[in-house]
Structures are given as structure tokens and as C-alpha cells.
Amino acid sequence: MNDLVERIGELLSKLQSSDYLEREEAVEELGNYDTDEAVAGLVIAIEDPNSGIRELAAEHLSKMKGDTAPKLLIHFLGNDDITARNLAAEVLVKIGSRSVPYLIEQIDVDDYDVRKFIVDTLGLIKDENSVDALCQKLWDENINVVCSAAEALGEVGSPKAIDALVAVFEKIEDVQPQALEALGKIGDTRALEHLYRFIETDDPIIQYAGIEAIGNIGSSSSMEVLSKYLNDGDESVSELALMAIINISNNTDGNIDFDIPLDKFSKFLFNGVKEKDPEITSFTINRLKSWFGHDVIYNLIDVLDSVDEDNQKLIIESLGQVGGTASTMLISKFKESSVEIKNIILEIIKQFIDENIARKLIGFVDDEDPGIRQKLAHMIGSSYLPEALPVLKKMAGDEIGHVRSAAYAALGWLCTENEVEFLVKGLDDKFVDVREAAAGAMIMIGTEAVVEKFRKLLFDGNTEKQRISALSLGMIGDSTVVQPLIEAINHPEEEIRRSSIISLARIGDERAIEPIAVALNDESKAVRKSAINSLVILQRQECVPKIKFLLDDEDLWIRYHTINVIGDFRNNEFSEYVLPYLNDEQDVIRIATMKALSKMGCREAMSTIDQFANDSNKDIVDAAHQAITVLDGEK
Amino acid sequence: MEIKVKNEGQVCEVYLNGRLDLASGTNLKEELKKIFDQDKNMIHLNLNDVEFINSSGLGSLVSIMKEVRLRKGRLTLSNLASYVKEIFEITQLSHIFEIYETQEEALSSYQSVTAN
Numbered sequence: 076m077n078d079l080v081e082r083i084g085e086l087l088s089k090l091q092s093s094d095y096l097e098r099e100e101a102v103e104e105l106g107n108y109d110t111d112e113a114v115a116g117l118v119i120a121i122e123d124p125n126s127g128i129r130e131l132a133a134e135h136l137s138k139m140k141g142d143t144a145p146k147l148l149i150h151f152l153g154n155d156d157i158t159a160r161n162l163a164a165e166v167l168v169k170i171g172s173r174s175v176p177y178l179i180e181q182i183d184v185d186d187y188d189v190r191k192f193i194v195d196t197l198g199l200i201k202d203e204n205s206v207d208a209l210c211q212k213l214w215d216e217n218i219n220v221v222c223s224a225a226e227a228l229g230e231v232g233s234p235k236a237i238d239a240l241v242a243v244f245e246k247i248e249d250v251q252p253q254a255l256e257a258l259g260k261i262g263d264t265r266a267l268e269h270l271y272r273f274i275e276t277d278d279p280i281i282q283y284a285g286i287e288a289i290g291n292i293g294s295s296s297s298m299e300v301l302s303k304y305l306n307d308g309d310e311s312v313s314e315l316a317l318m319a320i321i322n323i324s325n326n327t328d329g330n331i332d333f334d335i336p337l338d339k340f341s342k343f344l345f346n347g348v349k350e351k352d353p354e355i356t357s358f359t360i361n362r363l364k365s366w367f368g369h370d371v372i373y374n375l376i377d378v379l380d381s382v383d384e385d386n387q388k389l390i391i392e393s394l395g396q397v398g399g400t401a402s403t404m405l406i407s408k409f410k411e412s413s414v415e416i417k418n419i420i421l422e423i424i425k426q427f428i429d430e431n432i433a434r435k436l437i438g439f440v441d442d443e444d445p446g447i448r449q450k451l452a453h454m455i456g457s458s459y460l461p462e463a464l465p466v467l468k469k470m471a472g473d474e475i476g477h478v479r480s481a482a483y484a485a486l487g488w489l490c491t492e493n494e495v496e497f498l499v500k501g502l503d504d505k506f507v508d509v510r511e512a513a514a515g516a517m518i519m520i521g522t523e524a525v526v527e528k529f530r531k532l533l534f535d536g537n538t539e540k541q542r543i544s545a546l547s548l549g550m551i552g553d554s555t556v557v558q559p560l561i562e563a564i565n566h567p568e569e570e571i572r573r574s575s576i577i578s579l580a581r582i583g584d585e586r587a588i589e590p591i592a593v594a595l596n597d598e599s600k601a602v603r604k605s606a607i608n609s610l611v612i613l614q615r616q617e618c619v620p621k622i623k624f625l626l627d628d629e630d631l632w633i634r635y636h637t638i639n640v641i642g643d644f645r646n647n648e649f650s651e652y653v654l655p656y657l658n659d660e661q662d663v664i665r666i667a668t669m670k671a672l673s674k675m676g677c678r679e680a681m682s683t684i685d686q687f688a689n690d691s692n693k694d695i696v697d698a699a700h701q702a703i704t705v706l707d708g709e710k
Numbered sequence: 711m712e713i714k715v716k717n718e719g720q721v722c723e724v725y726l727n728g729r730l731d732l733a734s735g736t737n738l739k740e741e742l743k744k745i746f747d748q749d750k751n752m753i754h755l756n757l758n759d760v761e762f763i764n765s766s767g768l769g770s771l772v773s774i775m776k777e778v779r780l781r782k783g784r785l786t787l788s789n790l791a792s793y794v795k796e797i798f799e800i801t802q803l804s805h806i807f808e809i810y811e812t813q814e815e816a817l818s819s820y821q822s823v824t825a826n
Contacts, residue, residue, distance in 0.1 A: 429779065453805040459776060484802035488772065515801035519772075521765030550797050552764030553732065581762050581793070583729075 083112045090120055099128050106135030114143040121151070121166075122159045133162050137169035145174040149181055152196070153189040164192065168199045175200060179208045187217035194220060198227025206231055210239040213250070222253045229257030234265060241269045252284045259288025267292060271300050283315055290319025293326035305336060314343050321358040337366050345374040349381045360386050363393035372404045379416050387419065394423045402427045406435045414444045421450045425457075433458030437466050445475040452478060456485020464491060471497075476506040483509060487516025495524050502532070502540055510539065514547045521551045530559035538568060545571045549578025557584045564590045569599040576602065580609030588613050592621045600630050607633075607640055616644050623652045634659075635667050642671025650677035657683050666698040673702035681706055711760075713741050721752045721820050723813070727759035735770025742774055751783025752820060756813050758789035763797055775806060784808070786816040 089101035102120045105113045117139070120132035136144045144166065151163030167174040178193050178200075194212050197205040209231065212224035225243065228236040237258065244254040255273065258266040267289065274285035286304060289297045297319070304316035317340050337344070344362075347355025360382075363375075375390050382390065394401045405420045412420060424432060433455050440451050452470050455463045463485070470482035483501045486494060498520075501513025517525045529544040529551075545563055548556040560582075563575035576594055579587035591613070594606040607625065610618035625637040638656060641649050656668040657680060669687065672680040684706075687699035711734030712727040722745050728734065742753065753774070757763075771787075778785040788810040790798065798804045810816035 453802070457806045481802065481805075484805070487801060488803070488806065490769070490772075511800050512802060518765055518797070519768060519801050521769070546800075550764065550800065552762070553766060582764075583762075 079108065079110070080112070083108060083110065083116065087112070087116045087119075090116055090123075095125055095128070098123060098125070099131065102128055102131050102135065106131075106138075109139055109141065111141075111143045114139050114141070115147060118144065118147045118151075121148075121162050122154075122156060126158075129158070129162055133166045136166045142173060142177070145170050145177045149174075149177045152181070152192050153184065153186055160192070164196045164199075167196055171200055172202045172204070175202045175204050179205060182208050182212065187215075187220055190215065190217065191220045191223045194223040194227050198223070198230040201231050203231060203233050203235075206233045206235050210236055213239055213243040218247070218249050221247060221250050225250050225253035225257045229253075229260035232261050234261055234263040237261060237263060237266050237269075241266070244269075244273065251281055255281065255284035255288045259284075259291035262292050264292060264294045264296070267294060267297060271297075274300075274304075279309065279312065282312055286312065286315045286319050290315075290322040293323050295323055295327050297323060302335075305339075314340070317343065318355075321354050324358055324361070325354055335362075337362055338370065341370050341374055345378055348378040351381060356382060356386060360389050360393075363390070372401050373408065376405065376408050376412070376416065376420070379419055380413065391419060391423055395426050402432050403435075406432070409439060414447065417442070417444070417447050418450070421447070421454060425454060428454055428458050430458055430460045433460040433463060437463065440466055440470060445473075445478050448473060448475070448478045449481040452481035452485050456481075456488045459489060461489075464489060464494070468494070468497060471501065476504070476509050479504065480506070480508045480512040483512035483516050487512075487519035490520055492520055492522055492524065495520065495522075495528060499528060499532075502543060510543060514543045518547050518550045521553070523555055526551060526555045526559060529556075530562070533559060533563050533566065533571065541566070541568055541571050542574075545574045545578070549574065549581065552578070552582050554582075554584060557582060557586055561587060561590045564594050569602060572597060572599065572602045573605045576605045576609045580612040583613065585613065588618075592618075595622060595625060600633055603628065603630075603633050604636055607637060611640055616646060616649075619644065619649055619652070623649075626652060626656065631661060631663065634661075634664055638664065638667040638671050642667075642674045645674050645676070647675045647677055650675045650680070653677075654680060662692055662695055666694060669698045669702040673705035676706065678706055711737065713738055715741060715745065717745060717748070717750065721754050721817060722750045723754050723756065723817075725756045725759070729762040730757075730760050730767030730770065731762070731764050732766035732770075735767045738770055739774060742777070746777065746781060751778060751781040753778060753783065754786045754788065754813065754816050754820075756789050757787055757791070757794055758813075760791060760794055763794050768797065768801060768803065771807070772803070784820070786810060786819065788813045788816040 083105070086101040086105050089097050092098050102117065105116045114136065117132045117136050121129050121136070123129050123132065136148070148163040148167055151159055154160040154163070167178065175197065178197055182190060182193050184190055190212070194209060197209060206228065209224045209227050212220055215221050215224065221243070225240060228240060240254045240257050244251050255270070258270060270285050270289050274282050274289070276282055286301065289301060301316045301319050305313050307313045307316065317335070320335065344355055344359045348359050372394065375394060379387060379390060394405070402424045405424060409417060409420055436451055436455055440448060440455070442448050442451065448470065452467060456467060467482045467486050467489070471479050471486065473479050473482065483498065486498060495517065498513050498516050502510050504510050504513065517528070526548065529548050532540045532544040535541060548560055557579065560575045560579050563571055566572050566575065572594065576591055579591060588610065591606050591609050594602055597603050597606065603625065607622050610622060619641055622637055622640065625633055628634050628637070638653055641653055650672055653668055653671050654677070656664050657672070659665050659668065665687070669684055672684070681703065684699050684702050687695050688703070690696050690699070711729055714725040716723040716725070724742070726738070730738070745753065775785050786808045789812065790809060798807070798809070810819065
């Protein structure tokens with residue numbers, strides 16, 4: 076213990092050192108000792124010439140337990156050194172409630188500056204125990220102290236202060252704005268009746284502060300009173316009343332049960348949205364459900380890039396609700412808008428596109444942004460406007476691939492049979508999405524002339540055109556394409572043969588059965604596999620005699636696939652085709668065969684399958700057990 | 711093609727099953743005409759069981775879309791099979807039609823618009 080006292084004594088001496096580092100070390104170490112002597116040392120250090128040391132001492136003091144720190148620091152509030160005084164107040168605020176009794180003890184000192192400082196500090200601490208003392212200071216002889224006391228009571232926020240604040244408001248004119256502000260901050264509805272009375276004055280300052288206070292209390296019962304001020308001749312008063320209503324509205328989930336003359340305040344509201352005021356933005360966007368008109372639409376477009384994404388969506392939906400009228404107005408704003416807004420405008424207009432709107436949009440197809448041109452091509456095409464044809468044909472020559480692609484697709488939507496030759500040119504484009512869009516347009520037209528075009532292209536020297544032609548014929552998918560696709564089963568390109576077979580199966584024309592059966596002998600494994608699947612689609616079980624020879628195909632996976640396909644019919648009549656493969660040399664074939672036979676319910680196979688239950692290959696054993704379980708289940 | 715119509719709420723739900731081609735597309739248009747005649751203009755087509763669609767089927771959908779627009783209504787599609795999606799992609803009709811992954815998403819989109 077003596078050692079500690081001695082050490083602290085040494086540290087206190089070091090605080091007088093001219094060496095900055097020595098003083099800093101002393102303060103640092105004193106912070107570790109929560110004794111009265113150490114605290115006293117730290118209090119001395121808040122007057123240190125070095126600001127770093129003062130801050131360090133303050134930091135340690137704010138963490139000290141016990142009452143020594145506030146008891147000593149309180150005397151600094153009268154210090155001439157402003158830095159030390161502010162630092163002491165800061166520490167007292169950090170210490171919080173423990174400082175309050177010492178501050179109250181000194182609240183009547185002679186120096187009014189110190190009294191004011193104490194009152195301000197109590198306001199920052201926000202402790203309910205200071206309310207009585209602060210209420211007394213509302214009657215201090217110095218008006219600065221009185222005003223500070225009113226402000227501090229607002230900070231503390233206790234309804235206990237309402238009567239005192241009302242009383243001081245009525246007696247001392249100079250404290251009225253602060254008293255009103257405090258009543259608003261306290262936020263208790265018991266103050267409302269007084270506030271309603273106070274705002275009935277010619278003094279604009281009192282009216283402003285009172286209306287603001289009513290808004291801060293946030294009770295929907297104030298709406299009627301506030302609504303009277305919406306029509307006040309003084310714009311500041313009416314806007315303040317609206318702001319108070321906004322506060323209340325946002326406090327009560329936007330529910331307001333009376334009409335607000337929104338048009339009168341549109342400038343104020345949309346400026347608030349532009350300035351990203353969250354309260355005004357939320358209120359304004361909530362009103363859009365029932366607020367229409369030309370000004371509103373223009374204003375909404377103006378603020379679109381000032382709001383966040385969620386609000387943007389709400390605005391777009393609201394504009395969408397307005398319907399075609401909004402479209403016309405939005406178009407009139409289009410040219411001068413940013414790319415982002417143009418995109419939003421097009422997104423809204425999309426819902427109402429018709430020939431009239433499309434005619435207007437044609438005027439913007441030379442927009443410098445390719446994304447906009449692409450969207451315009453889609454929208455103009457979707458209007459089915461005949462005049463769009465030359466415009467889209469021009470756009471199909473755009474320097475940007477995405478624009479060309481959209482233009483070709485849109486030409487298809489217009490179903491312009493006479494333009495097949497033009498569309499065919501798109502199949503030569505350097506970009507695949509443009510080539511496919513041109514093909515897509517031809518698919519949409521889908522006439523015999525288109526089929527004939529693709530039929531020729533199937534055997535054109537260009538493999539890409541062959542691919543697109545096979546794909547397109549399949550998608551046109553009516554009886555006119557069956558013959559060209561049958562011809563394509565003998566195409567030199569494996570992929571063309573395969574996709575033709577798949578398309579024929581989808582179309583479901585019986586003329587395809589025999590040519591596909593021939594394709595079961597195709598040199599390509601992929602084609603043979605497609606042929607099996609396609610025959611199953613076209614013929615169901617009738618295809619089995621045709622495909623059974625593939626059980627001996629040179630390719631293991633074709634054999635495997637054929638067994639699976641036959642097994643899937645679950646018809647025991649076909650088991651004789653599959654049974655021999657129980658003894659195949661390939662494990663994978665034996666496994667597929669067991670599974671297929673069990674699906675067919677072939678109990679004759681049980682004794683052979685039983686033998687596999689002791690096989691050295693675990694997969695064979697598992698397959699045998701599963702097959703036996705299935706067959707046993709059928710017994 | 712089988713066409714089932716559930717015409718109870720604000721949105722008329724139409725369930726298609728089978729192949730959408732020239733013949734079935736014509737039937738579909740006739741079926742929808744009956745719905746339009748009842749002054750309904752919000753249509754949802756569930757294509758979950760549409761295994762095949764061709765040029766003529768697409769043409770029917772486009773002509774239904776035109777009719778819905780004339781009537782200031784709304785047409786949504788959902789549950790497109792992968793092949794149907796493919797044909798919508800290549801023709802870029804996905805830019806004209808409102809397409810949803812599921813019927814629930816499509817129907818709730820009507821609700822959100824109504825709510826607002």
C-alpha cells in the first residue's frame with residue numbers, strides 16, 4: 076500500500092516535469108490507479124499545456140469510478156481557461172448521472188456564465204433527476220441562463236417540465252421560442268392544448284416554433300389545427316404547417332384522413348425530394364396514390380434521379396397508374412432527359428405502347444445511346460405499326476449489334492412476309508445474336524416462302540447458316556417443314572442430322588418414323604441416340620422392334636441407353652430382347668439389364684439375378700438386390 | 711390441346727395442356743374471346759403443360775396480346791418449359807410478353823399493382 080502511495084506521489088511529481096514524454100507516461104500510469112490521489116493527478120493534467128496529455132487525462136477520468144472525479148471537475152466549470160473548462164464539462168457529461176448532484180450543488184453560483192454552463196452540461200447529460208433544478212433555473216435572474224434551462228429541459232425530455240415551461244412562456248417573452256422548442260422535444264401530448272393557444276399570435280417567430288413543436292409531438296389529433304395554417308398567407312407558416320403534418324403522417328404510417336391542397340405545395344414537396352429529405356420524400360411518394368395532374372407527372376420525372384431505387388420503383392408504378400396521359404407527357408420530356416431517365420421513361424411507356432405512342436417514339440431512334448436505340452426498336456416493333464417497317468429496316472443496319480438484333484426481332488413481330496429477302500441478309504451478320512434474331516423473325520413469319528429459304532440454306536456451304544436453318548425449321552414446326560427436315564437427316568453435318576431428328580420428333584409427324592429409323596444406323600453416336608429417343612416419342616412401344624438391334628451397337632453407351640429405353644416401357648413382352656445381356660461382359664450393361672428386367676417384371680430373370688448378389692463388384696451386388704426387391708414386390 | 715379456364719377473381723387464369731399450334735391456337739383465341747366478352751381484360755396463361763409451340767402458336771399468342779392491349783388489359787405468362795423459353799428467346803418475344811417463372815409470381819404482380 077505504501078509502495079502505491081509512494082508511486083503515485085512520484086507520478087504526481089512527474090506531472091510537473093518539463094519533459095512531455097515523462098508527463099505523458101505519468102498520466103498513462105495514473106489512469107491505472109482508481110484512487111483519489113490518482114484521480115486528483117489526472118484532474119491536474121487536464122490543464123497540461125499539451126493537448127494530447129489533456130485528452131489522455133480526460134479519457135482516463137471519464138472511466139474512473141467513484142465520485143472524486145466529478146467532485147473535483149465541477150470547479151473547472153468556472154475556470155478562465157476555456158479549453159480546460161470545456162474538457163471538464165465533456166468528462167462530466169461522459170461520467171453522466173454521477174455528475175448530476177455535484178452540478179446541481181453548484182447551480183446557484185454567482186457567476187451567471189458558470190450557471191449557464193452548468194445548465195448546458197445538465198442538458199447534455201439528459202438525466203431526469205436534474206428536472207427540478209432546471210425548472211428553478213427557468214426563473215434565474217439572467218435571461219441566458221433561463222433560455223439555457225428551457226433548452227436543457229427539452230433535451231432531458233421529461234413531461235414533468237411541461238407546466239414550468241408553459242408558465243415561463245406566459246411570463247417571460249424572451250424565452251418563448253426555446254420553451255416551445257422544448258415542449259416539442261418532450262413530445263408529450265399534454266402540451267398540445269397550450270401550443271394550439273400559443274400559435275394563435277401575430278408573432279411569426281412564435282408561430283413557427285409552435286407549429287414545429289406540434290409537428291415534433293407527432294400526434295394525429297393536431298391535424299385539424301395544423302390544416303388551418305396550410306392556407307396561411309405567409310408561405311413560411313403554411314410550409315411549416317405542412318412539414319409538421321409530414322412529421323405526424325410519417326409517425327402514423329402515412330395515415331391522414333383529410334385532404335391536403337397538395338398542388339399548392341408541389342414545389343416545396345418536390346424540392347424536398349430533390350434535396351433527398353427522407354421525411355418529405357416518404358410523404359410525397361405516399362401521396363401519389365391519390366395525386367395526379369400534369370405538374371405532378373413533370374415533377375416526378377424531374378426527381379426520378381434524386382430518389383433511391385425503391386422510391387424510383389414506386390414513382391414508376393404511380394406513373395404507370397396514370398396511364399396513357401403520362402406516356403404522352405413523358406415522351407415530351409424524353410429528348411432532354413439523361414440516359415437513366417430515358418430508360419425509366421421507356422419502361423413506363425412500355426405498358427401503354429400503341430400506334431400513336433410508337434409514332435412519337437420513332438422520332439428518337441437516332442438517340443446516341445445504343446441501349447436506348449435497342450429498347451426503342453423493341454417498343455416500336457411491339458406496336459405493330461406498319462410505318463415502323465422502314466424505320467426498323469434502317470435500324471437493322473445500326474453500327475451496334477444489339478440494336479441490329481432488336482430491329483430484326485421487331486421486324487419479325489410485324490410479320491412482314493414481303494421482307495423475307497431482307498431478313499435473310501441478317502443471317503450473314505458477324506454477331507450470333509443478330510443472326511439468331513433474323514432467324515427468329517423468319518420463324519415468326521413462318522410461311523412456305525420462309526421454309527423454302529431455310530430448306531435451301533440447309534445445304535448452303537455455310538455451316539452456321541445450316542445450323543440456324545435446322546433450328547428454325549424445327550421451331551416453325553408445322554407440316555411444311557417435315558420434308559426439309561427429313562432431307563436433313565442425311566445432312567453431312569452431324570449436328571444438323573441430330574437437331575433435325577429432334578425437331579421431327581417434336582413436330583410428331585408420322586412421315587418421319589422411317590427416316591429416323593434409318594438414322595438408327597448413323598455413324599454418329601449422338602445421332603443414333605437422338606434417333607432412339609425420337610422414335611420413342613413418335614411411336615412409343617411400337618419402336619422397340621426397330622431399335623432392338625442397337626442392343627448390339629458397337630458403342631457401349633448406345634447399348635446401355637437402348638436397354639434403359641426398352642426397360643422404361645415396363646412391358647414384359649420385351650424382356651426376351653434384354654435377357655441375354657444379363658451375361659454381358661460389361662458390368663454397366665449387366666447393371667442396366669437388371670434394372671430394366673425388374674421394371675418389366677421379368678421374374679424368369681430372378682435366379683440369374685440372384686447369382687449376382689455375391690458378385691465381387693459392389694455396384695453389381697447393389698443392382699441385384701434392388702432388382703430382387705422390385706421383383707419380389709410384384710409377386 | 712386442353713384449355714382450362716378459371717375465371718373467378720380479377721385475373722382470369724388459363725391453363726394450357728398439350729401442343730400450341732395453328733389449330734389449338736385458334737381454339738385458344740376463341741376461348742379467350744369468350745373471356746373478353748365478359749369484359750375481363752386481365753389474363754394469365756399458365757404454360758406449364760405446353761410441351762410444344764410453333765410459329766403458328768406464337769402467332770396466336772401475339773394476336774391475343776394485341777387484343778389485350780386494345781382492351782387496355784394485361785397478359786402474363788408463366789411456367790414456360792425450356793423449349794418454349796428457347797423459342798421465346800430466339801424470337802425475342804420475351805421483350806413483349808410479361809413472363810414469370812411461376813404462376814404465383816405472376817398473380818402477385820397483379821396484386822401489387824392493384825394495391826398501389
